[in-house]
Amino acid sequence: GCQAIEDAVVLAHALASDADVPAALAAYTESRHRRTTLISRRSRRIGDLARLSHPLAVSARNLAVRATPPAVTSRALDTVLGWQPP
Incomplete structure (x- = not known):
């Protein structure tokens, strides 16, 4: 989800x-x-993984990403993308 939009919706609800x-x-x-x-912590961890530069670390990351079943990735994203307004 877009944090700014979520913030606006939750703020409007709180004020109303x-x-x-x-x-x-x-x-x-x-x-x-x-x-x-x-979301901030998760973003930081993803960014840290994306910035890996050591060839062995990059290879391990890429292998792990390829080996991760789509259902696992989807569940991990549900907490971010599945937000429901108040």
Whole structure:
């Protein structure tokens, strides 16, 4: 998913659900923190793998990617792509 769009949807929902703006912003922050942390960490790990330069490490990475069944890859992406708005 697109984090900016998700942020906008969750923020709009929080503000529509609570007339107390500081409370709504706190609820928004709390509701987004876990997901954005997960996506940020996952992105960092993927980036680290993509930047491997040692030939043995690159070969091992490429072999692992080719050997990973599509169902496993799909499940790994579900947490990112399967987001549902509030």
